[in-house]
Amino acid sequence: MTQAKKGDTVKIHYTGRLQDGSVFDSSSGREPLQFIIGSGQVIVGFDEAVTGMKVGEKKTAEIPCEKAYGERNASMVMVVDRKQVPAELDPEVGQRLEMGSPSGELLTVNIVDVNDEKITLDANPPLAGEDLTFDIELVGIS
Numbered sequence: 001m002t003q004a005k006k007g008d009t010v011k012i013h014y015t016g017r018l019q020d021g022s023v024f025d026s027s028s029g030r031e032p033l034q035f036i037i038g039s040g041q042v043i044v045g046f047d048e049a050v051t052g053m054k055v056g057e058k059k060t061a062e063i064p065c066e067k068a069y070g071e072r073n074a075s076m077v078m079v080v081d082r083k084q085v086p087a088e089l090d091p092e093v094g095q096r097l098e099m100g101s102p103s104g105e106l107l108t109v110n111i112v113d114v115n116d117e118k119i120t121l122d123a124n125p126p127l128a129g130e131d132l133t134f135d136i137e138l139v140g141i142s
Helices: 044-050
Strands: 009-017 023-026 033-036 058-063 077-081 096-100 106-114 118-122 132-141
Touching: 044 058, 044 132
Parallel strands: none
Antiparallel strands: 009 023, 009 033, 009 132, 058 132, 077 118, 096 106, 106 118
């Protein structure tokens, strides 16, 4: 039976959990996730976990943060003056915004603190610094 390898298009069902057991994402009730192994469409550790699997195989993969979304980077947390935020925006903790970076890239940031004068924004990926666990089932290779 064929094993999944770099360059293959695979379809998988998965459930992703944090170290405390809470589920952060799942394909349950949806179409399987489809991606090309080694293309950068998924985190490195997920690519590595699926590589070598056979159709119908199930496994649990422990993925350290270095092979997931990386360590949290303190330099990606910024405090801005509330006056810099458009007046029509009513910022709330947990809200996600898109903003331009100095290099012209579009950044997605999470509001992590709000007070009358300042807003704290975090541009780290939400799962940065987290070791992840995935239950994976390979359902197709093409």
